[in-house]
Amino acid sequence: MHPLLGYVDRWSAKPGETIKxxxxxxxxxxxxxxxxxxxxxxxxxxxxxxxxxxxxxxxxGTHxxxxxxxxxxxxxxxxxxDLAAAGDRLVICATIWPTTPAKGRQSLVSWIGTDGVSLSLDVEPDGATATLTVxxxxxxxxxxxxxxERAWYDVWLVVDRAAKTLGVGQRAREIHPTFDDEGSISTTLAALPGLGAGRACLAALVPSDVAGKPSCHYNGKLERPTVWAGAMVEAALGQQRGAVPRSGEAGLVACWDFAIGIDTLSVTxxxxxxxxxxxxxxxxxxxxxAGWSGAEHRWTHRPQEWGAIHFHDDDLGDVGWTPSLEFAIPADWPSGLYAVHLKSANGFDNVPFVVRPGAGAPKAKVAILLPTVSYHIxxxxxxxxxxxxxIARAKEWGAIQHTxxxxxxxxxxxxNYHSDGSGVSVATMARPMIDKRVNHFEMMDPAEYGSGCYWVNVDSYVIDWLTRKGIAHDVITDHDLHAEGVELLKAYNLVITCQHPEYHTTEMLDGLExxxxxxxxxxxxxxxxxxWKTVFHKEAPYALEVRRAEGGIRxxxxxxxxxxxxxxxSYGGLWRRVGRPAHKLVGNGFSAQGIYLGFPYTVNDxxxxxxxxxxxxxxxxxLRPGxxxxxxxxxxxxxxxxxxxxxxFRLGTPRHALVVASAVVDHPQFKPVNEDRLDHYWPLPLEKLIRADMVFFETPAGGAVFSVGSMNFVGSLPIDGYDNxxxxxxxxxxxxxADPTPFG
Ligand SMILES: [Fe+2]
Structure with missing residues (x-):
């Protein structure tokens, strides 16, 4: 890990508010x-x-x-x-869909008693294993x-004190012809301890130190781990395939039903x-x-069929670091983009944040809306x-060097993909976001003089431009828009989004509309x-989720x-498929993707x-046509x-919109987006698809929209000292x- 890294608990604050x-x-x-x-x-x-x-x-100063x-x-x-209720015979069952069964020890259910006895049911390269330490x-x-890999099994562990045996087994939910992937075995032990109070982990090995972190993380789906007292294995397996047992079921010690509280951090x-x-x-x-029938796709309608959780050995939520500084925003700091620069004997870093206008302070008529939700994702x-x-360029430029x-x-x-090949659907901001820095570039620019920047650094061109032109503006963030909706925007005649506002919540779109x-x-x-549609977690506000359903560049x-x-x-995927296409809101929508290479626009009639x-x-x-x-x-x-x-227009661009300029790109590295394709032909000639359209239209309420249709557009603003x-x-x-006179 880089020797000096930081993160903040929020993207923005008003004067008087505190950032950790x-x-x-x-x-x-x-x-x-x-x-x-x-x-x-x-x-x-x-x-x-x-x-x-x-x-x-x-x-x-120094800290x-x-x-x-x-x-x-x-x-x-x-x-x-507490496993005391298990008496002389304990059975633990679970249903699993392992994604990296050859990886090494991966604990499914692990327990450690207050007396130090520990027990676990694991996935290992040699199948289901039971481990008991006394x-x-x-x-x-x-x-x-x-x-x-990626097949459903029921697995079990048996501790039989009367017979002095420790047993383990696995049975596939579907027969896999020619594969020898089922079986059970037990071993006789000299003595078995009584089991009592303790603590447990699911999908990882419980640490011996209560303040420690678990190990042996499991990759794959785990469903309904259940602990029985006195049960026979066949009876327990029968239960595992049936309905979730009720609390009063004879012999039931514990059963974690992951279908309860799916939208929470709680496990019942x-x-x-x-x-x-x-x-x-x-x-x-x-x-x-394992029991998903396919008859229903929306888990809220039949949650019991979505009773699995997929665990990954590279998942991350809140890294939970102790705050090093809690700094209040001084009353005289104007709204803008800021950074706290960090430096030690070992390295340097910076963490950007936004100062919003104060609660009672006069606001500018223009707001720059930094797409922090897209930064976050x-x-x-x-x-x-x-x-x-x-690295060589970063050193030469004195820029952030860590990636x-x-x-x-x-x-x-x-x-990214997780280590098990499944897609990453959750993004956390409770960690250093080391590619969201100022004084940072993203890539080696194909243009010899180019910057190769992205995100906050190119969005700062918009700030720089308005500042140089003397146009007063405030800076606000997507996270503010999500939290406050249209109220956040009511003081502004003009809201400007930046280079790549790709991800939105329903609340954000409601605010802009x-x-x-x-x-x-x-x-x-x-x-x-x-x-893409994205959703915040109601109990973990540092986390966003994206389900990349159906189609789209992904x-x-x-x-x-x-x-x-x-x-x-809610249903995931493209806003275009969810019924709120970009075309309708801003007049254009994603049409073609290519390399980080820019071309000119041509003015239209x-x-x-x-x-x-x-x-x-x-x-x-x-500005003549051509x-x-x-x-x-x-x-x-x-x-x-x-x-x-x-x-x-078919996708939602208002009929009266003017396409005042366009860039048709003819380059082999640019392709139309896949959501436009239905068969082996593109629906339109390529010049109608691989293009950026600059669109203007008025709204019925006297407002207006202007959209440029290109991710590299803002890179042209600073040319010749912002005078081109x-x-x-x-x-x-x-x-x-910015002028409030209504558009007619
Ligand atoms: Fe993107």
């Missing part, structure tokens, strides 16, 4: 903290230039460091599990039958002891169980080799925006039957429409690139959109 900063400093080295307001985060010396204003703060670590892998913690002596018995024991638990590190819930996107590829691929302890993003409905204006300066797809979010039961006169104002001789815009840019060398959006045709045109749009 958690820092890990290797070997406890002291670290220095200083604060700055960011004008431009791009470290490229040939770009607009990294610029910031130092900000005095009482907590700036004691603390070495803090992360623990990967999810599990369920059962703080109390007074430091361990007995282990294994079926010797290899599990098949329906047995008489109420040995409830809690999920740790965000395993994936609402997973189809994209955080720690591990791309193998990128760290090695970027997710070189810091795997910090977890993954929903652009509400803003337009009351005559507000919206500028969307990116590409591939308003694309690195993985949800499994059949798992397209509804666990966090709120529609620019001459009288309704577009404000766009041309003072530029009439240059003229080019954005021929240069610090993102891939041009304004239209990487991900492109087109206007399409594209930027002058965009300044016209901002000025008109």
């Amino acid at each position: 900063l958690m820092v890990s400093s290797r070997d406890g080295a002291p670290f220095e903290a200083r604060f700055a307001r960011i004008q431009c985060g791009d470290p490229n010396p040939r770009g607009p230039g990294y610029r910031e204003t130092p900000m005095a703060h009482p907590l700036a 004691a460091g603390k070495d803090q670590r992360t623990h990967l892998g999810s599990w369920i913690e059962i703080p109390s599990l 007074a430091g002596k361990t007995a282990r018995v294994a079926t010797g039958k290899k599990f098949l 024991d329906v047995g008489p002891g109420g040995f409830h638990g809690r999920t740790q590190n965000m395993p994936t819930r609402a997973m189809t169980g 994209y955080s720690n996107f591990v791309r193998p080799g990128w760290g090695r590829q970027n 997710p691929d070189e810091n795997p302890e910090l977890g993954l993003s929903p652009y 509400g803003h337009l409905a009351r005559g507000g204006r919206l500028m969307y300066l990116g590409g591939n925006g308003f694309y 690195t993985w797809a949800t499994e059949v039957g798992e397209s509804y979010h666990a966090f709120d039961g 529609a620019m001459n429409d009288p309704r577009a006169a404000f766009i041309r104002k003072g530029l009439e001789s240059e 003229a080019q815009l954005g021929e240069r840019g610090y993102m891939g060398g041009g304004a239209a690139g990487h991900e492109l959006d087109r206007a399409d 045709l594209l930027t002058r045109m965009m300044t016209n749009v901002v000025q008109r959109f």
Whole structure:
């Protein structure tokens, strides 16, 4: 892990509010903290230039460091599990769908008594195993039958004190012809202890130290672990395949029914002891169980068929570091993008945050809405080799040098696969998001002078541009919009979203639509925006979930039957498929994807429409049909690139929208999006699909929308000191959109 890393507990705060900063400093080295307001985060010396204003703060200075670590892998913690009721014969059953059965020891159910006796039922390369440790002596018995990956099995463990045996077994839910994957075995022990009070873990091995972390994390689905007293194995297996036992069922000690509380962190024991638990590190819930019939796809309608949880040995929730600083935002700090810079003898880091306008403070008429929900989803996107590829340039530029691929302890993003090959559907911000930094670039830019930046650094171009043009603005975040909805936006005539606002919650879309409905204006300066639905966890607000259902450009797809979010039961996937297409909101929507290479736009005849006169104002001789815009840019060398959006009336673009400029990209590395394809032909000629459309339209309430349709667009704003045709045109749009005079 990088020797100095930090994270904050919230993306934004108002003056007077406090942000918690958690820092890990290797070997406890002291670290220095200083604060700055960011004008431009791009470290490229040939770009607009990294610029910031130092900000005095009482907590700036040197602080004691603390070495803090992360623990990967999810599990369920059962703080109390008393097995005394099991008497002379204990049977533990579970239903599993292992995804990496050859990996090594993976505990399914593990228990440790207050007297130090421990017991576990595990998946191992030689099949189901039972392990019992008494007074430091361990007995282990294994079926010797290899599990098949991604197949359902019932597994069990038997402790028979009367017979002095420890037994284990596994039986497949479906017969697998030619595979020898079932069996049971027991071993005789000299003596078996009585079992009593203790604690347990599900899907990991319980630590001997109560303050410790578990080990032997399980990869795969686990369903309904159950503990019986006095039961025979066949009876217990019969129960495992039937309905969930009731609390009063004879012999029932504990049964964890994961179908209860799917949208929570709680795990319910329906047995008489109420040995409830809690999920740790965000395993994936609402997973189809062994009995999923396929007749129903929405887990809220028949939760008992989604009684499985998928655990991963690289899941991560809240890393839980101790706060190092709790800093209040001074009353005189204006709204903007800020960072706290950290430095120790071992390294440096920074953590960006946003200062919102104060509660009673006058607000600007323009708000820059930083797409922090998309930052959050994209955080720690591990791309193998990128760290090695970027390091020389990072050193030369004095930029942040750490990358997710070189810091795997910090977890993954929903652009990655888990170690078992399943897609990552949960993103946490309660950890260092080391690729969401200022003074940071993402990739080696294909343009020789380009910056290769993304996210907050290119979004800072928008801040830099408005600042240089003297256009007063506030900075707010997606997280604020989610929490406050349209109320957040009511003071603003114009809301500007940035380079890549791809992920939205229902509440965020409601807020933006509400803003337009009351005559507000919206500028969307990116590409591939308003694309995926995402959902916050109600008990773990640091966590977002994405179910990549049906179609769309995506690195993985949800499994059949798992397209509804666990966090709120809603259907996942593209907003276009959920009935709220980007085209309807902003006039264009994702149409083509390519490499990080930019191309110019060409002005269309529609620019001459009288309704577009404000766009041309003072530029009439240059913004003629056929003229080019954005021929240069610090993102891939041009304004239209990487991900492109087109206007399409069939998909929801308002009929009266003007497409004032377009960029048709003819490059072999650019392809249309798959959600447009139904058979072996594309539905339209490629030039109608691989294009960015710049769209303007008025709304019925006197507001308006302007969208550019390209992810690389903002990279062209800083060209020639923000004084180029594209930027002058965009300044016209901002000025008109900030003016409250209704659009006719
Ligand atoms: Fe994206």
